[in-house]
Amino acid sequence: MITHLVAGALRLFSGSVARWQGCGPDLRQRVYFANHTSNLDGPVLWALLPPPVRALTRMVAAKDYWSASRLRMKLACDVFNALLIERKKPTPECNPLDDMVNALGTRHSLIIFPEGGRQTSPEPQPFKPGLFHLARRRPDVELVPVWMENLNRILPKGEILPVPVLGSVTFGTPLRLEEGEAKPDFLTRARESVLALRQH
Amino acid sequence: MNLLSDPAFRWLLGGTLGLLVIASTTGLVLARRAKSDAAHITISNLNARTNAWWLMVAVFATALATGDTGTTILFGLCSFMALREFITLTPTKPGDHRTLFWVFFIITPLHYYILATRWYGLFVILIPVYAFLLVPMRTALAGDCERFLERTSKIQWGLMVCVYCISHAPAILMLLQIPGYEGQNAKLLFWFVAVVELSDVMQYVWGKTCGRRKIAPKVSPGKTWEGFLGGGVTTTVIGAALWWATPFSPLQAAGMAALVVLMGFAGGLVMSAIKRDRGVKDWGGAIAGHGGFMDRLDSLSFAAPVFFHVTRYALDA
CATH class of the missing domain: 1.20.1480 (hypothetical protein mp506/mpn330, domain 1)
Structure with missing residues (x-):
């Protein structure tokens, strides 16, 4: 109930629509990877998925941000069912990649932002290698590129008050890691597939 | 709710609902007759527009009934x-x-x-x-x-x-404070909105049925002389025929309706130029069949200030 209300409010407030351009909404296991410019990105992408898909999709988010207040923590855990990870350099004991692979399990999908943090540049930064390692460990999972449009104008980095510009979220054609594809090639290709979904 | 006890307002509202019934029925008949794919697309867009009109009329009438x-x-x-x-x-x-x-x-x-x-x-x-x-x-x-x-x-x-x-x-x-028309401004607002929107609809209908010569092909390819003149004259006649709901005489009502048509046309043209420059067809997708809010309000935005000031200059106490 609360989940549907929050999702509805997010859609209304961000004025965002989903454009399923390269694939349709589906229950199969996916990793949605998107450009990242606003704290709203993860919640809005999640809110735009149809309820059955949304229930099985977890956004991967920074623990330091989402555990900063009790309200955020409650939202992240009870509403978004987010997977909170440490942004520090991974150690053998604490490797976010293991958490992500575990979270995928046999039914779940993930939302990730491979730039590693919110950006203010007009184009996305080079992707961090996490997406590549995820693709290698779970080759059966579809990798769906997503372009988040205007979310940076609604709530840019460093601002607290939002502006009600209308956003949009475009889903592209799923990728897979090619056999023998090198890490830098794959990461470049993935980034370009996101960028190709930009409208202007 | 004393607005609804005014017979003139009931006639305005009843007439609007009658028009919508006719539009919906025509849409149903056309949808059955449509053969080609292109016709199907045009008719289903037309029907989506009519359905949205029902909702817009309901919202507007409810707002008017709740008062200022x-x-x-x-x-x-x-x-x-x-x-x-x-x-x-x-x-x-x-x-x-x-x-x-x-x-x-x-x-x-x-x-x-x-x-x-x-x-x-x-x-x-x-x-x-x-x-x-x-x-x-x-x-x-x-x-x-x-x-x-x-x-x-x-x-x-x-x-x-x-x-x-x-x-x-x-x-x-x-x-507006118009002597002899106190407490009845809601009817004038309804008349104004009805004339603006009728003008859009009539120009669309005339343009679709007999439009040939384009007025500004680079700005708005849908706008033709036949649509503008046919729609404009039809709207002016209807506006004049509804003079009894306004503080105007029949002749004044015709003049004001023509003014609204002209300004509304200008508004549509200007807002189209902006859309074209930004490379989009519609302002948004909020109203099914119509586009965004601004697609429905473009004519009104240009007509409202001029209508308001002319009325105020001519009739305000």
């Missing part, structure tokens, strides 16, 4: 949504963020609040003077000079069209 405050709030929300679409299609920079917060959440509500208090003097200068000074001031404080004049001008333009101009429609209800 309800109507002011409805137009305030329409302005807000139109401005949302306008700013979305206008490239702004991070340096405009806090200015835009002022524009959306302080200036727009304040302008409508002033309208609700019927303070004519401040209503006419708040946006053209005070917002005009505030917008560049706030943006300058944010410190980004790149394309400064262009950015601030576009924000001011959005405020003028989406908030200031559109608010002159509810101003017909709130700010």
